[in-house]
Amino acid sequence: MPKPTFRFTHYDLKEQRPGTILEISLSAVNNVRLMNATNFQRFREGLDFKYLGGVAKKSPVKMVVPEFAHWHLVVDMEGHHGLAESAVKMVAPPTGQKRAS
Incomplete structure (x- = not known):
């Protein structure tokens, strides 16, 4: 099978916990795809x-x-x-603990 013929930017996010919020900034309309390691290998x-994801028409994408x-x-x-300039910011998931008031 052929490898992707289009340009892309790859971000290796390493291991992440459920609930981690990703904020992706883009300079133009592009596809934003979040995938696990197995599916990323298949993509390559x-x-x-x-x-998860798809066409991102607005920035930032969460x-x-x-x-x-x-x-x-x-x-x-x-x-x-064309390939958009992009940046990714990660926000840790909530801990689920309430602060005493």
Whole structure:
């Protein structure tokens, strides 16, 4: 199978806990795809893969990590005019503990 023929930016997010919020800033409309390690490998090999996300028409885009795993974020230009400049900020998930008032 062919590898992706379009340009993309890859962010290796390492292991993340569920509830971690990703804030992705983009300079143009692009695809934003969050995938686990297995699906990222399939993406790189040009095989069918699963991901969260899709076309991002507004910036910033917020996504939430659904489960504990090693995550990869890809910003790509497939179907668009060019590769957007991008940046990712991660916000730790809430701890679930309430502060005493």
